[in-house]
Ligand SMILES: [Fe+2]
């Protein structure tokens with residue numbers, strides 16, 4: 001659909017869009033330029049909508065929880081007793097749960113990578129030049145809210161006394177250094193489809209860690225996991241809403257973007273996780289298999305999230321699509337069933353096949 005201020009895109013014609021330099025569309029650049037320019041238009045078109053919607057998507061900072069709300073306050077007299085209680089509950093966590101908690105913490109701590117990726121997305125980056133643009137506001141607010149997750153988890157691990165934090169720090173350092181490729185490029189459609197999925201995945205992961213913590217009486221970790229999961233669910237809702245708007249005003253392109261990303265599969269942001277001395281992604285494979293074995297995040301979760309989003313965005317009910325988008329729609333609608341069949345044939349590596357041995361469980365060397 002053509003938006004106000006735009007002109008039709010035609011090959012070999014100079015196109016002028018409000019606020020952008022004219023671009024000559026040629027055979028060589030047509031796909032990139034047409035795609036990106038129209039995405040930019042949509043993002044700019046949505047600014048007033050997002051501005052109005054913002055107060056339902058963001059909560060005031062004063063109303064947010066902070067890491068210190070859950071952890072011993074060493075500035076108070078009761079701090080030492082609180083620390084003893086925390087270490088007592090952490091001692092009850094099985095090694096496997098602790099290791100998955102470390103993997104989740106590392107994933108959260110690689111926030112600089114995600115913040116950078118988000119800032120590079122078309123429409124966000126352009127909007128970033130104007131500090132009060134609603135997309136820039138969203139970017140900063142999301143980062144600020146997410147920042148609490150890695151902080152609270154990391155501090156819990158330090159205080160627990162059960163983990164070699166230097167090894168954990170090396171994994172975080174490596175992960176930020178290695179970056180990620182979630183295959184969205186700079187496309188806001190693909191990126192917000194990705195985040196709609198990913199926030200639901202982390203919601204499940206933290207919720208399930210919380211349930212495991214509860215089962216051994218680890219109260220602090222149960223509460224922390226609950227509030228983090230709540231944030232992830234909240235963010236997922238915002239990202240789903242962005243995609244709803246893309247589907248509403250640029251239906252064909254949004255459907256094509258969803259199909260493309262689902263075809264490539266949603267890659268986990270910590271895909272490159274590695275401990276010291278191993279190849280990129282090796283530690284992630286071990287962590288991923290362990291998370292499946294203890295049911296923190298499984299292939300069944302992947303399938304359920306996918307099916308939920310297809311249904312939520314009402315993909316099967318979309319009409320009036322282009323021939324290409326219709327094919328993409330058919331592909332998307334068939335995916336949950338394809339995954340169901342695949343799931344029946346998938347086997348999780350056993351602990352013997354892929355042992356969950358991590359350097360972070362090695363006790364720290366004194367001195
Ligand atoms: Fe998070």
Ligand SMILES: [Fe+2]
Pocket residue numbers: 146199202231232235
């Ligand atoms: Fe998140």
